[in-house]
Amino acid sequence: MDLNEAKLAGYEKLGETVCKKLNSLGYSAWYVKNKEEALKAALKLIPEGASVGVPGTVTVRQVGLIDELKKRGSKVSVHWDPDLKPEGKAARFLEELSSDWFVTSTNALTADEGVFVNIDGTGNRVGAMAWAPGKLLYIVGINKITTDIPTALKRVRDAATPPNVIRLNGKAPCASVGHCVNCNSTERVCRIVTMMERPPFGRECHVIIVGEELGY
Numbered sequence: 212m213d214l215n216e217a218k219l220a221g222y223e224k225l226g227e228t229v230c231k232k233l234n235s236l237g238y239s240a241w242y243v244k245n246k247e248e249a250l251k252a253a254l255k256l257i258p259e260g261a262s263v264g265v266p267g268t269v270t271v272r273q274v275g276l277i278d279e280l281k282k283r284g285s286k287v288s289v290h291w292d293p294d295l296k297p298e299g300k301a302a303r304f305l306e307e308l309s310s311d312w313f314v315t316s317t318n319a320l321t322a323d324e325g326v327f328v329n330i331d332g333t334g335n336r337v338g339a340m341a342w343a344p345g346k347l348l349y350i351v352g353i354n355k356i357t358t359d360i361p362t363a364l365k366r367v368r369d370a371a372t373p374p375n376v377i378r379l380n381g382k383a384p385c386a387s388v389g390h391c392v393n394c395n396s397t398e399r400v401c402r403i404v405t406m407m408e409r410p411p412f413g414r415e416c417h418v419i420i421v422g423e424e425l426g427y
């Protein structure tokens with residue numbers, strides 16, 4: 212086995228371990244090797260004609276799901292549409308939330324207890340993860356898996372947030388230094404921390420773990 216094959220085999224072991232844990236907690240979780248397989252799985256899961264809400268997730272865009280859903284005629288709601296006027300944003304947040312499916316990723320997912328750890332600034336993404344009335348799908352790159360909650364929180368602040376702030380042209384200090392300084396800036400994007408320990412009551416939650424690095 213060469214070095215790359217060994218790395219991919221390690222991803223598969225880790226992905227399967229996490230899926231087993233998640234399935235024991237009430238999620239429907241499975242592992243796929245790459246983003247092409249993730250796209251196929253998501254398109255199979257989401258019925259044609261279903262409306263889909265997608266918050267500001269890099270992973271879902273990298274998988275190419277939004278374009279494919281639009282091609283087959285699904286209504287896809289995104290609040291980050293560059294053509295959306297500021298006065299339409301609040302209504303779009305609600306449209307995302309109330310779609311038949313809410314599709315996102317997670318900032319981190321712990322291997323030990325299967326906890327989804329997220330930090331949000333506006334709260335729309337984490338709010339919908341907990342409260343969207345439709346079905347939920349999480350697409351999670353293998354880079355998001357951490358051992359436990361402390362490493363998950365560290366990953367979110369030091370690995371996920373700085374590139375996100377840079378992507379959005381934010382001015383929080385982590386955009387300048389590349390790691391978290393636990394700022395008290397008015398530009399701070401870390402305002403709400405959520406830890407989802409089980410699927411919320413009454414919600415159907417699907418998880419696709421991808422054996423590839425996706426998102427931040």
Ligand code: SF4
Binds near residue numbers: 368385386395
């Ligand atoms: S607390 Fe401030 S510096 Fe740290 S990741 Fe959040 S926005 Fe960046």
